[in-house]
Amino acid sequence: MATTPSPRLTSLSHGGGCGCKIAPGVLSDILRSSGAAGFVPPQLLVGIETSDDAAVYRLNDEQALVATTDFFMPIVDDPYEFGRIAATNALSDVYAMGGTPIMALALVAMPVNQLPLEVIGAIVRGGQDVCRAAGIPIAGGHTIDSVEPIYGLVAMGLVHPDRVRRNADARPGDVLVLGKPLGVGVYSAALKKEQLGDAHYREMIANTTRLNTPGPLLAALPGVHAITDVTGFGLAGHALEMARGAGVTVHIDWARVPLLPGVEQLAAQGFVTGASGRNWAGYGAGVVLAPGLPATAQNLVTDPQTSGGLLVACTSDTVQQVLDTFAQEGFAHAAVVGRVEAGPAQLHVG
Incomplete structure (x- = not known):
């Protein structure tokens, strides 16, 4: 039967x-x-x-x-x-x-x-x-x-x-490092419509099943002030929580943010989750998007990450140690993505 x-x-x-x-x-x-x-x-x-x-x-x-x-x-x-x-x-x-x-x-x-x-x-x-x-x-x-x-x-x-590292302890002058590329939400939207290629699916699995083991190693570095992981509220949402918790202005340099392969093209084709729009509706008033950003930037900076990367705020002279720690744990795409400045609790993406 x-x-x-x-x-x-x-x-x-x-x-x-x-x-x-x-x-x-x-x-x-x-x-x-x-x-x-x-x-x-x-x-x-x-x-x-x-x-x-x-x-x-x-x-x-x-x-x-x-x-x-x-x-x-x-x-x-x-x-x-x-x-x-x-x-x-x-x-x-x-x-x-x-x-x-x-x-x-x-x-x-x-x-x-x-x-x-x-x-x-x-x-x-x-x-x-x-x-x-x-x-x-x-x-x-x-x-x-x-x-x-x-x-x-x-x-x-x-x-x-x-060695507890809260998301609210970033300091003016800190540099921001992101451990994993963005785009899991876009991949998931394409997958649900059976439009995600095999290579991109493998990237998705590899990204979402990589344990964030650098965390305790990073917390042991005196120059690391704050750590959070980027998940459902997207990079913008979790960076804004960091800004509000510490009472600082966080700047994200969009050109330096690592993205999963093909994500920009998929987003441009409309493969965006509903959560991305809900995220923007929930906290967009606290985010300043610079003129001239790619049309997909808002959807990608709010893209919900499942099992996303660590976002680390550290002193400028600790950046190389942070990047080396990520590299030794297998995080090849870790990158400097922004900075922290004194100012109102806002996020600027430019």
């Missing part, structure tokens, strides 16, 4: 990867109306106040716990690669705080009547393999039957309290 083919994973979800994030303006309204700050113990070194990548809780003079969670719907149809991407993305927030992961818990929500068990198993196995590569166990988790497929992790790590 013939078996019913498994549906495309991306066909089961209304969005994919970090493009599923609630729009930044809506999220701000939710947090503001909920009074989300609540009780803040003195041991909580980083909470929700600066929209940072993870919470950090001081355990003692030598150790602080980094805790975060991240999960989303499929960005690719291959179940194993979906699991790998989701797990890599979740662990990134630990690395972005300067931490080293120690353990994870799996979050699994699947339409069990629509997906074969072997497909669900492949998703989970992809996450396990990424955690194995990071040197940590998946020590538990939670599963539910869901209308849409969702996978991710609760990720925990350790960091010395003095």
Whole structure:
């Protein structure tokens, strides 16, 4: 008897990867109306106040716990690669705080009547393999039957309290370095319409499954002041969070921003996610785009990145050490992309 083919994973979800994030303006309204700050113990070194990548809780003079969670719907149809991407993305927030992961818990929500068990198993196995590569166990988790497929992790790590790197500690005079090229959202939009070539698909998988292991090495450099990872709010959104947190003006030199191959052409053809527009609607008032930028620049600077690169603010005499650290960890496209200046909390792209 013939078996019913498994549906495309991306066909089961209304969005994919970090493009599923609630729009930044809506999220701000939710947090503001909920009074989300609540009780803040003195041991909580980083909470929700600066929209940072993870919470950090001081355990003692030598150790602080980094805790975060991240999960989303499929960005690719291959179940194993979906699991790998989701797990890599979740662990990134630990690395972005300067931490080293120690353990994870799996979050699994699947339409069990629509997906074969072997497909669900492949998703989970992809996450396990990424955690194995990071040197940590998946020590538990939670599963539910869901209308849409969702996978991710609760990720925990350790960091010395003095090496915590928030997104809000950039200083005037700092230089900005980006660890990975942009364009994952554009690739995902093309993939969903079956218009992404094999070479570009391989680039997408390689980019989104590369663990942001430079994080703790960068945090150990005294000249590194701030680190964040670029995910669903795009480069503009996360750079603007850095600007607002530190009360500075951030400048992005668009000509120096690394892009995945073919991304500009795909964006020009209309392969742009809905999240890009929602991002601009949410924070565009805080962004100044210089005249003469390419027509695709707004869509690309707001392009939601899934498992994107680290954005690092460091002193000018630390830049080469930062680039060398990225290079030794296999990040060939890391590049200087901007600077930090005294001024109003804005982002300038030019």
